[in-house]
Amino acid sequence: MPGDEGLSRNPGSLVTPSGPDAGYDLDTAAAIVEAAGRAPSIHNTQPWRWQLRDGALLLRADRSRQLDVADPDGHSLLISCGAALSLAALAAEGGAGRPAKVERFPDAADPDLLARLTSAGPQEPSGQALQDLEAALARASDRRPFSREAVDQETLEQLRAAARAEDAYVDFPHGRDKLIALAVAVSFADREERDDEAYQAEMRRWLRDPAVHPEPVDGVVATAVPHVQPGHARHTDVPVRDFELGVGGAQLIEQDADEYAVNAVVMTPGDQPVDHLAAGEALMRLTVAAQRRGLASCPLSQPVDLAAFRVRLQNSMGWVGVPQMMLRIGHPTGALLTPSTPRRPVSAVLDAWGPVPGGMEDR
Ligand SMILES: Cc1cc2nc3c(=O)[nH]c(=O)nc-3n(C[C@H](O)[C@H](O)[C@H](O)COP(=O)(O)O)c2cc1C
Numbered sequence: 001m002p003g004d005e006g007l008s009r010n011p012g013s014l015v016t017p018s019g020p021d022a023g024y025d026l027d028t029a030a031a032i033v034e035a036a037g038r039a040p041s042i043h044n045t046q047p048w049r050w051q052l053r054d055g056a057l058l059l060r061a062d063r064s065r066q067l068d069v070a071d072p073d074g075h076s077l078l079i080s081c082g083a084a085l086s087l088a089a090l091a092a093e094g095g096a097g098r099p100a101k102v103e104r105f106p107d108a109a110d111p112d113l114l115a116r117l118t119s120a121g122p123q124e125p126s127g128q129a130l131q132d133l134e135a136a137l138a139r140a141s142d143r144r145p146f147s148r149e150a151v152d153q154e155t156l157e158q159l160r161a162a163a164r165a166e167d168a169y170v171d172f173p174h175g176r177d178k179l180i181a182l183a184v185a186v187s188f189a190d191r192e193e194r195d196d197e198a199y200q201a202e203m204r205r206w207l208r209d210p211a212v213h214p215e216p217v218d219g220v221v222a223t224a225v226p227h228v229q230p231g232h233a234r235h236t237d238v239p240v241r242d243f244e245l246g247v248g249g250a251q252l253i254e255q256d257a258d259e260y261a262v263n264a265v266v267m268t269p270g271d272q273p274v275d276h277l278a279a280g281e282a283l284m285r286l287t288v289a290a291q292r293r294g295l296a297s298c299p300l301s302q303p304v305d306l307a308a309f310r311v312r313l314q315n316s317m318g319w320v321g322v323p324q325m326m327l328r329i330g331h332p333t334g335a336l337l338t339p340s341t342p343r344r345p346v347s348a349v350l351d352a353w354g355p356v357p358g359g360m361e362d363r
Contacts, residue, residue, distance in 0.1 A: 024052065024055050026352055029352065031095060032092050036050075038087065039080065040083055040287070042079070043203070048081050049061075050351070051352070055118070058115070058116055065077070067206075068198075072306070075324075078276035079283060083280040083283050086281040093126075094126075099123050104274065139287055140338060141297070141299060142297065143226050143251065146329075146331055165278065165282060167275070169267055169321070173265060183238050185313045186302060186326075189309050194245060207247035217348070218344055221341055223250045223340045225244060226249050226252075238328075241302055263328060264286060265325070265327075266282045271322045283325050290327075297329045299327055304324055304326065310322055
């Protein structure tokens with residue numbers, strides 16, 4: 001089993017299910033958790049914990065990994081966990097051949113218990129599940145400028161359909177007035193965050209400089225950060241989060257780069273935790289659908305990091321739904337990026353043997 005050494009153990013409460021309908025065994029759970037770990041997360045914080053209890057996989061928010069400044073209300077944390085949940089369900093179906101029945105927020109008294117996955121029994125994976133899982137594991141956030149080639153309308157409609165669920169949908173703002181309003185909202189959010197020293201310090205804590213962190217397991221690595229050379233600025237109406245505030249980027253952008261991204265916005269009916277989790281699931285479906293069509297993508301959360309920013313964006317765009325997340329999508333310049341941002345081992349995120357004395361372990 002991948003990374004099983006060091007799983008937190010409390011002998012006595014281990015129940016090893018067996019038989020076709022008996023839930024997830026440890027190896028299957030570990031494989032699902034390992035795949036789910038490839039989900040995108042804010043600053044690659046991976047703010048999730050998994051528990052295996054009586055054959056059910058429980059997803060928990062790990063508040064010790066929440067960003068105090070960029071994510072004071074845990075919005076991005078829940079979106080990140082929603083993405084991991086979506087990928088876990090995909091891995092259960094496409095990888096383990098044991099699709100999951102997913103209950104969200106199954107215990108009102110325990111709001112950090114985000115989901116319970118129970119096995120619906122063995123089932124041959126569909127071709128779609130296999131291909132979606134392959135795409136999800138190959139995906140990486142591409143922060144480079146995208147090529148001039150436009151993403152055609154038919155593809156956008158396919159992406160919209162792939163992301164849509166009862167509780168979340170995607171909008172692609174277009175037309176001059178909408179794009180100006182979007183650009184202004186993102187620009188203001190970017191300025192407010194980058195002018196805040198506490199924001200900069202927090203970002204620096206999550207950036208991984210190879211000279212200081214030779215083998216990181218989390219955070220944003222320099223190889224995933226574009227280097228913008230003096231005099232070769234990115235020409236963009238909608239700015240991207242600038243990680244070079246904290247680490248010298250190692251992804252070279254050679255030419256004066258103009259931006260040709262489609263800006264997708266994930267929307268939900270409300271702005272409650274249940275909406276944030278659903279938005280994360282939609283984000284994951286959207287990135288998978290983009291990846292399967294050879295499109296690069298990168299989440300951009302600055303205009304929605306704070307509740308006040310979300311209200312401002314919603315009002316300036318005249319939306320009925322609440323904007324939860326943005327995703328820049330476009331044709332990559334060259335090949336699609338392969339994953340370069342590291343993850344924590346399964347042993348650090350899965351607890352399989354009952355309650356950990358004293359509560360959840362610290363990082
Ligand atoms: C809620 C959320 C917010 C994010 N915000 C940004 C962002 O503003 N800018 C950015 O470049 N990446 C953003 N990301 C992408 C993460 O930095 C990225 O997923 C993480 O570093 C892991 O890298 P990977 O996506 O290549 O696996 C965000 C991801 C999530 C889930």
